[in-house]
Amino acid sequence: AQSVTQLGSHVSVSEGALVLLRCNYSSSVPPYLFWYVQYPNQGLQLLLKYTSAATLVKGINGFEAEFKKSETSFHLTKPSAHMSDAAEYFCAVSADFGNEKLTFGTGTRLTIIP
Protein backbone atom coordinates (compact mmCIF):
# COMPACT_ATOMS: atom_id res chain seq x y z
CA ALA A 1 0.00 0.00 0.00
CA GLN A 2 1.13 3.48 -0.77
CA SER A 3 2.29 5.65 2.13
CA VAL A 4 4.15 8.90 2.72
CA THR A 5 6.75 9.79 5.30
CA GLN A 6 7.34 13.34 6.46
CA LEU A 7 10.69 13.73 8.16
CA GLY A 8 10.57 16.17 11.04
CA SER A 9 7.35 16.73 12.93
CA HIS A 10 8.56 20.23 13.83
CA VAL A 11 10.68 22.57 11.74
CA SER A 12 11.79 26.06 12.76
CA VAL A 13 13.28 28.59 10.36
CA SER A 14 14.11 32.25 10.65
CA GLU A 15 12.05 34.80 8.79
CA GLY A 16 13.59 35.25 5.34
CA ALA A 17 15.35 31.87 5.40
CA LEU A 18 14.77 28.91 3.12
CA VAL A 19 11.91 26.60 4.01
CA LEU A 20 12.44 22.89 3.26
CA LEU A 21 9.83 20.33 4.31
CA ARG A 22 10.54 16.73 3.42
CA CYS A 23 8.19 14.10 2.01
CA ASN A 24 9.00 10.64 0.68
CA TYR A 25 6.53 8.22 -0.86
CA SER A 26 6.83 4.51 -0.36
CA SER A 27 6.53 2.54 -3.52
CA SER A 28 5.64 2.81 -7.17
CA VAL A 29 5.28 6.22 -8.74
CA PRO A 30 1.92 7.55 -7.62
CA PRO A 31 -0.38 9.32 -10.05
CA TYR A 32 -0.83 12.31 -7.75
CA LEU A 33 1.07 13.89 -4.90
CA PHE A 34 -0.15 16.83 -2.87
CA TRP A 35 0.96 19.33 -0.30
CA TYR A 36 -1.72 20.80 1.95
CA VAL A 37 -1.44 23.52 4.60
CA GLN A 38 -3.55 23.78 7.73
CA TYR A 39 -3.69 27.04 9.66
CA PRO A 40 -4.87 26.93 13.29
CA ASN A 41 -8.56 26.07 13.61
CA GLN A 42 -9.00 25.93 9.85
CA GLY A 43 -9.48 23.22 7.26
CA LEU A 44 -6.81 22.02 4.89
CA GLN A 45 -5.91 24.18 1.90
CA LEU A 46 -4.19 22.82 -1.19
CA LEU A 47 -0.73 24.29 -1.82
CA LEU A 48 0.12 22.29 -4.92
CA LYS A 49 -0.53 19.05 -6.83
CA TYR A 50 1.83 16.83 -8.83
CA THR A 51 0.27 15.13 -11.86
CA SER A 52 3.36 13.93 -13.79
CA ALA A 53 2.98 16.80 -16.28
CA ALA A 54 6.05 18.46 -14.78
CA THR A 55 8.53 17.46 -12.09
CA LEU A 56 8.74 20.98 -10.65
CA VAL A 57 5.36 22.10 -9.40
CA LYS A 58 4.64 25.66 -8.40
CA GLY A 59 1.95 26.36 -5.86
CA ILE A 60 0.37 29.20 -4.00
CA ASN A 61 2.11 31.60 -1.60
CA GLY A 62 5.51 31.13 -3.25
CA PHE A 63 5.81 27.41 -2.47
CA GLU A 64 7.07 24.82 -4.92
CA ALA A 65 7.88 21.11 -4.83
CA GLU A 66 10.10 18.93 -6.98
CA PHE A 67 9.23 15.33 -7.79
CA LYS A 68 12.35 13.13 -7.81
CA LYS A 69 11.68 9.55 -8.85
CA SER A 70 15.21 8.38 -8.05
CA GLU A 71 14.82 9.57 -4.47
CA THR A 72 11.06 8.81 -4.14
CA SER A 73 10.74 12.35 -2.82
CA PHE A 74 8.46 15.34 -3.16
CA HIS A 75 9.99 17.97 -0.90
CA LEU A 76 8.32 21.35 -0.40
CA THR A 77 10.40 24.53 -0.56
CA LYS A 78 10.03 28.27 -0.32
CA PRO A 79 13.03 30.57 -0.82
CA SER A 80 12.16 33.10 1.87
CA ALA A 81 9.98 32.32 4.89
CA HIS A 82 7.34 34.76 6.03
CA MET A 83 5.68 34.92 9.44
CA SER A 84 2.37 34.03 7.81
CA ASP A 85 3.82 30.66 6.72
CA ALA A 86 3.58 29.34 10.28
CA ALA A 87 1.18 26.40 10.03
CA GLU A 88 1.06 22.62 9.75
CA TYR A 89 1.92 21.09 6.40
CA PHE A 90 0.76 17.71 5.12
CA CYS A 91 2.03 15.65 2.22
CA ALA A 92 -0.52 13.29 0.67
CA VAL A 93 -0.59 10.65 -2.06
CA SER A 94 -3.18 8.79 -4.08
CA ALA A 95 -2.33 5.15 -4.71
CA ASP A 96 -3.67 4.57 -8.20
CA PHE A 97 -5.48 6.25 -11.03
CA GLY A 98 -9.15 6.12 -10.18
CA ASN A 99 -8.45 5.67 -6.47
CA GLU A 100 -9.94 8.67 -4.68
CA LYS A 101 -8.50 7.84 -1.27
CA LEU A 102 -5.72 10.18 -0.12
CA THR A 103 -3.10 8.86 2.28
CA PHE A 104 -1.58 11.62 4.37
CA GLY A 105 1.74 11.97 6.14
CA THR A 106 1.78 12.78 9.82
CA GLY A 107 2.41 16.46 9.19
CA THR A 108 5.17 18.97 9.86
CA ARG A 109 4.54 21.97 12.06
CA LEU A 110 6.46 24.96 10.71
CA THR A 111 7.47 27.72 13.12
CA ILE A 112 8.90 31.00 11.85
CA ILE A 113 11.39 32.76 14.10
CA PRO A 114 11.25 36.55 13.84
Add this chain to the structure above:
Amino acid sequence: GAGVSQSPSNKVTEKGKDVELRCDPISGHTALYWYRQSLGQGLEFLIYFQGNSAPDKSGLPSDRFSAERTGGSVSTLTIQRTQQEDSAVYLCASSLVGLANDEQYFGPGTRLTVT
Protein backbone atom coordinates in the same frame (compact mmCIF):
# COMPACT_ATOMS: atom_id res chain seq x y z
CA GLY B 1 -18.41 31.29 -3.43
CA ALA B 2 -19.38 29.17 -0.45
CA GLY B 3 -16.99 26.47 0.57
CA VAL B 4 -17.57 23.15 2.29
CA SER B 5 -19.48 23.60 5.53
CA GLN B 6 -19.76 21.23 8.44
CA SER B 7 -21.99 21.16 11.48
CA PRO B 8 -21.76 21.23 14.36
CA SER B 9 -18.32 22.78 14.72
CA ASN B 10 -17.96 21.18 18.14
CA LYS B 11 -19.77 18.24 19.69
CA VAL B 12 -19.34 16.86 23.18
CA THR B 13 -21.11 13.59 23.87
CA GLU B 14 -21.15 10.92 26.51
CA LYS B 15 -19.68 7.51 25.87
CA GLY B 16 -22.31 5.20 24.42
CA LYS B 17 -24.42 7.90 22.76
CA ASP B 18 -24.96 8.17 19.02
CA VAL B 19 -23.84 11.26 17.10
CA GLU B 20 -24.51 12.62 13.63
CA LEU B 21 -22.10 14.89 11.81
CA ARG B 22 -23.22 16.86 8.78
CA CYS B 23 -21.37 17.97 5.67
CA ASP B 24 -22.60 20.39 3.03
CA PRO B 25 -20.32 20.17 -0.01
CA ILE B 26 -19.67 22.86 -2.55
CA SER B 27 -22.67 23.11 -4.86
CA GLY B 28 -22.27 20.92 -7.94
CA HIS B 29 -19.51 18.77 -6.51
CA THR B 30 -20.22 15.11 -7.19
CA ALA B 31 -17.42 13.63 -5.07
CA LEU B 32 -17.48 13.81 -1.28
CA TYR B 33 -15.00 12.45 1.25
CA TRP B 34 -14.81 11.99 4.99
CA TYR B 35 -11.52 11.96 6.91
CA ARG B 36 -10.66 11.77 10.60
CA GLN B 37 -7.82 13.75 12.18
CA SER B 38 -6.72 12.57 15.59
CA LEU B 39 -3.64 12.90 17.76
CA GLY B 40 -1.29 10.05 17.13
CA GLN B 41 -3.11 8.87 14.01
CA GLY B 42 -2.83 11.87 11.74
CA LEU B 43 -5.34 12.18 8.92
CA GLU B 44 -7.19 8.99 8.03
CA PHE B 45 -9.50 8.39 5.11
CA LEU B 46 -12.94 7.11 6.09
CA ILE B 47 -15.24 6.99 3.06
CA TYR B 48 -15.74 8.38 -0.46
CA PHE B 49 -19.01 9.13 -2.23
CA GLN B 50 -19.58 9.63 -5.92
CA GLY B 51 -23.08 10.99 -6.15
CA ASN B 52 -25.13 9.05 -3.60
CA SER B 53 -23.04 5.88 -3.90
CA ALA B 54 -20.07 4.98 -1.75
CA PRO B 55 -17.60 3.01 -3.90
CA ASP B 56 -14.92 3.14 -1.20
CA LYS B 57 -15.83 2.55 2.45
CA SER B 58 -12.49 0.98 3.28
CA GLY B 59 -11.55 3.49 5.95
CA LEU B 60 -14.55 3.11 8.24
CA PRO B 61 -12.97 1.76 11.44
CA SER B 62 -15.87 -0.37 12.65
CA ASP B 63 -19.52 -1.15 12.01
CA ARG B 64 -20.40 1.60 14.50
CA PHE B 65 -19.54 4.07 11.75
CA SER B 66 -21.84 4.69 8.81
CA ALA B 67 -22.42 7.45 6.31
CA GLU B 68 -24.99 8.38 3.75
CA ARG B 69 -25.43 11.01 1.12
CA THR B 70 -28.74 12.15 -0.23
CA GLY B 71 -29.66 14.11 -3.35
CA GLY B 72 -26.04 14.07 -4.39
CA SER B 73 -25.44 16.80 -1.86
CA VAL B 74 -25.55 16.69 1.94
CA SER B 75 -23.80 13.86 3.74
CA THR B 76 -24.20 12.60 7.28
CA LEU B 77 -21.61 10.58 9.18
CA THR B 78 -23.15 8.63 12.04
CA ILE B 79 -21.23 7.10 14.91
CA GLN B 80 -23.21 4.74 17.10
CA ARG B 81 -22.37 3.89 20.71
CA THR B 82 -19.49 6.36 20.76
CA GLN B 83 -16.23 5.41 22.46
CA GLN B 84 -13.50 7.67 23.82
CA GLU B 85 -11.20 6.66 20.98
CA ASP B 86 -13.70 8.22 18.57
CA SER B 87 -12.65 11.67 19.84
CA ALA B 88 -11.13 13.47 16.87
CA VAL B 89 -11.75 16.16 14.29
CA TYR B 90 -13.90 14.83 11.47
CA LEU B 91 -13.15 16.54 8.16
CA CYS B 92 -15.30 16.54 5.07
CA ALA B 93 -14.07 17.40 1.59
CA SER B 94 -15.67 17.68 -1.81
CA SER B 95 -14.44 17.69 -5.38
CA LEU B 96 -16.08 18.57 -8.67
CA VAL B 97 -15.58 15.12 -10.18
CA GLY B 98 -12.55 13.62 -8.44
CA LEU B 99 -8.79 13.76 -8.17
CA ALA B 100 -8.09 13.31 -11.89
CA ASN B 101 -9.41 16.73 -12.78
CA ASP B 102 -9.77 18.59 -9.51
CA GLU B 103 -8.63 18.85 -5.94
CA GLN B 104 -10.35 18.04 -2.68
CA TYR B 105 -11.72 21.12 -0.92
CA PHE B 106 -11.86 20.66 2.82
CA GLY B 107 -14.34 21.98 5.34
CA PRO B 108 -13.35 23.35 8.77
CA GLY B 109 -14.18 20.09 10.53
CA THR B 110 -16.28 18.95 13.47
CA ARG B 111 -14.40 18.44 16.72
CA LEU B 112 -15.93 15.47 18.51
CA THR B 113 -15.16 14.87 22.17
CA VAL B 114 -16.44 11.72 23.83
CA THR B 115 -16.45 11.92 27.63
